[in-house]
Amino acid sequence: MxxxxxxxxxxxxxxxxxxxxxxxxxxxxxxxxxxxxxxxxxxxxxxxxxxxxxxxxSPTAWAGFGVLGVAWLLFASTRAVERRRGGTRKERKAAEAEAAAQRDAVAPTASAPSLGQGTRSAAKKPAPASAPRSEDDFSDIEAILKKHGI
The missing domain is CATH 4.10.860 (DNA Excision Repair, Uvrb; Chain A)
Known part of the structure; x- marks a missing residue:
């Protein structure tokens, strides 16, 4: 009442x-x-x-509410994980198929970009061995200072 x-x-x-x-x-x-x-x-x-x-x-009723709460937590957590992953497995496959269709429709003859390890010729070349410096290793600095009148 x-x-x-x-x-x-x-x-x-x-x-x-x-x-x-x-x-x-x-x-x-x-x-x-x-x-x-x-x-x-x-x-x-x-x-x-x-x-x-x-x-x-009733303790049985409270246990039932606890079970319902656990079920709700399971549903909510699995939905949160699905959102983080980008949807259910079926939704992700559909999105991948759609993306592939769009990629093929835009440039059907274009080749796929390479995803392998890139090679750089400059990075792979060993640096030339420098000759031992003489006492006039500050000559370039002196030239700059003389140029500015210092």
């Missing part, structure tokens, strides 16, 4: 907040608040609140 009263009071307060929000010309937010406010009232009217009041002391 008290649960129904509390839910009805919460619904009335929520509808009041929605009315104030609509008065401020924020109709989208007002509709959202009204939707949330009507949920407890709907639960009271369908009898869910009575059912919850009867099952609150």
């Amino acid at each position: 008290i649960a129904e009263t509390v839910c009805s009071a919460v619904a009335a307060a929520g509808l009041g907040v929605a009315a104030i929000t609509a008065y401020r010309r924020r109709f989208l937010a007002a509709a959202r608040v009204a939707g949330y406010a009507l949920v407890p009232l709907g639960l009271v009217m369908t009898g869910v609140v009575d059912w919850l009041a009867d099952t609150a002391p």
Whole structure:
């Protein structure tokens, strides 16, 4: 009996907040608040609140809620992993096939880019062995300084 009263009071307060929000010309937010406010009232009217009041002391019911929570966590985590990977396996294969079709349609005679190890001729050539420096290894610096009058 008290649960129904509390839910009805919460619904009335929520509808009041929605009315104030609509008065401020924020109709989208007002509709959202009204939707949330009507949920407890709907639960009271369908009898869910009575059912919850009867099952609150039941350990089997709480174990069932725990199992439902674990199931929800499994669904949510697998969906998060699918999003990270780019969708389900079927969606990824369809996307790969579509990408291949687009690639073939754009340039059907073009060759695929090489994905192997690139070779650089300059990087593979050994550096020439430098001759031992003489005492005038600062000659280029001296030339620069003389050029600037220092």
